[in-house]
Amino acid sequence: MNFKLLGTAAGGGFPQWNCACNLCDLCRKSPEIVRPRLQLQAAFSSDGEKWFLINASPDLRFQIETHPELQPSALHGKRNTPIQGIILTSADLDQVLGLLLLREFQPLTVYATRLIRRTLEANSFFRMLERVPNQLTWVEIHPGKAFTLDGKVICTPIPIPGSLPFYARKSGIHESGIEDLAAKEPGQAALGLLLEADGRRLAYTPSVPEVTDTLRSMYNSCDAILVDGTFWSDAELNRTHSGTPMARSIGHVPMSGEDGTIALLAEITSPRKTFVHINNTNPVLDTRSAEYKTVIDAGWQIGQDGWQLN
Ligand SMILES: [Zn+2]
CATH class of the missing domain: 3.60.15.10 (Ribonuclease Z/Hydroxyacylglutathione hydrolase-like)
Incomplete structure (x- = not known):
């Protein structure tokens, strides 16, 4: 099976048309450093x-x-x-x-x-x-x-x-x-979707409101998992644009923290763990950031537009 990611950003894309946050600004000015992304x-x-x-x-x-x-x-x-x-x-x-x-x-x-x-x-x-x-x-x-x-x-x-x-x-x-x-x-x-072909399994779950035991055991049976990478932290959206909701309240477990996806899925042995659906406020978009390093050190990848998994 060929599986392709044609877009990896959350709704609004990256940069987002009405956003001048640090990341969107950097993406517009230095796309060679912080790459633009199409919507998921x-x-x-x-x-x-x-x-x-x-x-x-x-x-x-x-x-x-x-x-x-x-x-x-x-x-x-x-x-x-x-x-x-x-x-x-x-x-x-x-x-x-x-x-x-x-x-x-x-x-x-x-x-x-x-x-x-x-x-x-x-x-x-x-x-x-x-x-x-x-x-x-x-x-x-x-x-x-x-x-x-x-x-x-x-x-x-x-x-x-x-x-x-x-x-x-x-x-x-x-x-x-x-x-x-x-x-x-x-x-x-x-x-979410579980795809199986030729004895290989891939889980596609770009929206994860809660890491349940069912989800965890399914991930454990997979060769590749694509997981909700919308936000780094719960308050990130709210900090960028006041009046906007917290990550968890709109159905996205953030990556960081004791109860974030990186910690909750640390045990998953799947050979390929990839975050997708990255919001324009997520610091992992800048590969020079400490947050990006944390993700990589934890054995995850940040999905890129055009990636193909065979
Ligand atoms: Zn932005």
């Missing part, structure tokens, strides 16, 4: 030809144009795509906005829980994906229940504690019954 996006393939996307980032058009393996081929006619399907792990805007960039009458297959599907269907923008018959095919997936892609990759959705995106909560599109469905069928709003 991953893709995988069992044969290097047919690809599946994990979510659809707002930077997706650019991510496709910088990776030839995701581009159409004139050998297959004037309109085609090697993208066989898109697996959605939540209905957050950062994960689904790119779907709107994939309209152009292209048939698409989207794998999602019923709750995520209903959340998108309640938004009229997404009707652009259903303008002609058979344009959009939904495949329902269930937390904890494995399904096979392309006959080779076994994909298991991992339930992650998480709520509906802000836009889908009360006073948003409540009248559509999304919140009722979320309450009736919990565990469908946010997922």
Whole structure:
């Protein structure tokens, strides 16, 4: 299996358009020192030809144009795509906005829980994906229940504690019954993914609100784990922009501290431990920082745009 990281930044990307924090400023002035990053996006393939996307980032058009393996081929006619399907792990805007960039009458297959599907269907923008018959095919997936892609990759959705995106909560599109469905069928709003092929296992969990025993034992069975690296510390966002929330309150265990991911996952023996979904406020973005050194010394890597794991 080929697994590619096409973007590694948290929502907003790096630098973020309205941010002049030290890191965003440094990234704009000295990109050779602190590299810019696109918003989180991953893709995988069992044969290097047919690809599946994990979510659809707002930077997706650019991510496709910088990776030839995701581009159409004139050998297959004037309109085609090697993208066989898109697996959605939540209905957050950062994960689904790119779907709107994939309209152009292209048939698409989207794998999602019923709750995520209903959340998108309640938004009229997404009707652009259903303008002609058979344009959009939904495949329902269930937390904890494995399904096979392309006959080779076994994909298991991992339930992650998480709520509906802000836009889908009360006073948003409540009248559509999304919140009722979320309450009736919990565990469908946010997922991680476990991918297995050729006896190898990879866990993709860019959002970790809590390090549970279940998560830990799954990580222990993997050859590679990609973990929530949004924040270094709980108060980091709040310190940069006052009035913004603490990391844990928005569902991200920070990297540092006794109860941070580095400490809580110190025992994990997986050969490859990588942080992804790095927020523009996270000091590890500067490879000269003490925080970056701590991460590397602890046996972790900071994922980079364009990385491929085979
Ligand atoms: Zn910033």
